[in-house]
Amino acid sequence: MHIDPIDIVKICKECGLRLTGQRRVIVELLQQASDHPDALELHRRATKVDPRIALSTIYRTLSLLEEKGVLERHVFGSGPARFERADAEHHDHLIDVESGQVVEFRSDEIERLQQQIAREHGFEIISHRLEIYVRPLQRRKRKS
Amino acid sequence: MHIDPIDIVKICKECGLRLTGQRRVIVELLQQASDHPDALELHRRATKVDPRIALSTIYRTLSLLEEKGVLERHVFGSGPARFERADAEHHDHLIDVESGQVVEFRSDEIERLQQQIAREHGFEIISHRLEIYVRPLQRRKRKS
């Protein structure tokens, strides 16, 4: 499965936004990220490239890119918002509460069931989120 | 479907907690609530019964009752935490983004699929949340 890179040049051109160094850096970092970093983590990574970049710029850029549909914002548990590239194909998340690791999955069947449930209640779906909080499976039971 | 009332007397007795007027009031309000109020809203309602009750007491009591398994905490979208009685049977939520109304539903099939997905990834489920953000269905298309 190939994912097109985020074309920040094109996005800025189309939206009449300015192509700043900060935006380039943030997009590049999100491009590379295989995890789901939050604003602070992104700021840590960004300052390694450009030490002058401000946390507020991170927040502003993330909101902007989310608004343009380039990024998705997730809030797991009661933690800070975490971001990832908007995928062409929607997916949901398994969150390992012990390690904090996030695993993506997709179930067409669950998607279908949701559509059905919404329709039965007289609604149409705008968006949804499904988060499954998990821990690694124990093969054998043992004494605690 | 009948739901047993929250027995705050019993809960306090069992947990070695004190049965205060504030706790009675908060539990009583949650008992009656058919919506999913947040702490501030609960405080508004509580002060009508006892004007001296503090917001921090609301928060403390809500956390306490959540911890005891009496209440469930939900965070919809980016809003404040909202609370409801813990039901014997788990359910998920449809959130009408236009009215803010919350509709509960349950799908055994979705529950089953989640179990299966978690297992396939080598995890066991601790908890999960499924929120479907919706708007009322339009019967006919019309010009905007």
Place this chain on the structure above:
DNA sequence: TTCCCTGCAAAGCCTTTGCATGATT
């Protein structure tokens, strides 16, 4: 040159916490 964008600091929202007072056991 124009205006958008940034950095900085301050404020905002929701929630938690420290501490002295007050209530329940």
Place this chain on the structure above:
DNA sequence: AATCATGCAAAGGCTTTGCAGGGAA
């Protein structure tokens, strides 16, 4: 009487915002 719970106010985390200076078009 001994604790535990409360009220009040302050602080805490995350995020947004106001504003003046800086940079892209």
